[in-house]
Amino acid sequence: MDLYYVAMDFRGHGLSSHFGPGLCCHFQNFVSETRRVVEALKWKRFSILGHSFGGFVGGMFSCVFPEMVDELIMLDSLPFALDTNEVDNLLTYKRKAIEHTLQLDAAAKKPPRVLSLEETLQRLLKANTQLGEECGKILLQRGTTRVATGVVMNRDRRMDLLEHCMEFVSRERAVLFIKKLQARVLLIKALQGYYDVRRENDNKKEPVVFMVDTLKSVLKERFQYVEVPGNHYVHMQQPNRVAGVVSSFLESEDRLQAQLEPLASATQTPSSQGP
Numbered sequence: 001m002d003l004y005y006v007a008m009d010f011r012g013h014g015l016s017s018h019f020g021p022g023l024c025c026h027f028q029n030f031v032s033e034t035r036r037v038v039e040a041l042k043w044k045r046f047s048i049l050g051h052s053f054g055g056f057v058g059g060m061f062s063c064v065f066p067e068m069v070d071e072l073i074m075l076d077s078l079p080f081a082l083d084t085n086e087v088d089n090l091l092t093y094k095r096k097a098i099e100h101t102l103q104l105d106a107a108a109k110k111p112p113r114v115l116s117l118e119e120t121l122q123r124l125l126k127a128n129t130q131l132g133e134e135c136g137k138i139l140l141q142r143g144t145t146r147v148a149t150g151v152v153m154n155r156d157r158r159m160d161l162l163e164h165c166m167e168f169v170s171r172e173r174a175v176l177f178i179k180k181l182q183a184r185v186l187l188i189k190a191l192q193g194y195y196d197v198r199r200e201n202d203n204k205k206e207p208v209v210f211m212v213d214t215l216k217s218v219l220k221e222r223f224q225y226v227e228v229p230g231n232h233y234v235h236m237q238q239p240n241r242v243a244g245v246v247s248s249f250l251e252s253e254d255r256l257q258a259q260l261e262p263l264a265s266a267t268q269t270p271s272s273q274g275p
Contacts, residue, residue: 054077055074132233
């Protein structure tokens with residue numbers, strides 16, 4: 001089956017522009033940006049594939065615009081970030097996001113920091129211990145811009161602390177949101193991947209268990225959960241462990257039957273791959 005993929009650079013990532021001065025990054029902005037891309041492409045129905053943060057965005061988009069999404073595929077991610085262990089921190093996150101933005105606005109008046117490509121790679125690997133050198137080099141191809149004396153990072157530093165921009169959802173809201181889903185959903189969990197947005201809580205797997213059980217209960221045969229050996233970047237390091245699962249899901253009998261229905265679009269409109 002032939003599919004057409006579009007990989008987005010969210011604002012502040014890759015080659016996309018940054019948010020304007022004084023603005024804090026917020027999760028809803030990325031859901032909105034996805035909708036704007038869909039509007040520019042003039043798609044009516046499509047599929048979303050998202051890894052990590054892209055999975056959160058894809059999950060929320062699929063609930064806000066359920067009639068547009070045929071399949072939602074999440075790689076080591078969840079459709080929402082649960083507010084488990086986060087309620088007491090929410091106001092702190094909002095305050096830190098504003099203060100962090102003020103600091104970065106002041107720093108923006110200075111020339112960007114220039115490092116060698118190797119120095120930049122090592123800083124990236126230190127901040128993402130599961131990444132690996134080969135994958136780090138791939139990410140830096142779009143994540144940096146070459147200048148005369150080295151490279152500068154393209155990433156908007158307002159995204160450095162993910163929890164500052166996340167939208168944390170209660171369990172009650174998560175159930176209500178999932179009930180809005182019309183898509184078939186595939187969740188691929190890396191066994192050595194991340195479980196919590198805050199890394200210090202990463203050994204707490206209960207939120208993942210709750211989300212998987214809820215998706216199974218609500219979506220029934222429309223939900224598939226698969227665990228694969230590997231870490232958070234298994235789709236880059238051992239793509240064969242993920243690609244076959246995704247292909248089988250997209251080519252399943254349910255999808256082939258859906259193509260015969262008037263509203264299905266697999267043979268009429270492209271599928272999109274989220275970031």
